[in-house]
Amino acid sequence: MEGAAAQIAVPILGIVAAAAVTFYTVSFMELRDKSFEELDDKYSEFDEEGGGRQRRARRRAERGRKKAK
Secondary structure (H helix, E strand, O other), rough: OOHHHHHHHHHHHHHHHHHHHHHHHHHHHHHHHHHHHHHHHHHHHHHHHHOOOHHHHHHHHHHHHHHHH
């Protein structure tokens, strides 16, 4: 009877292990996506504050790099 119990228990444990790995993988992926969204939100606020000044400064820097080549 022990052999029959092992034949049933091993596949069930394999399914449970696969489900646990999948759960943790999905959870970590969601955490990573959330943290990237928070970083994007954080730095997009800085871009909006400067407005035209930052854009003009970037354009001048790009022109300077192009002339230096």
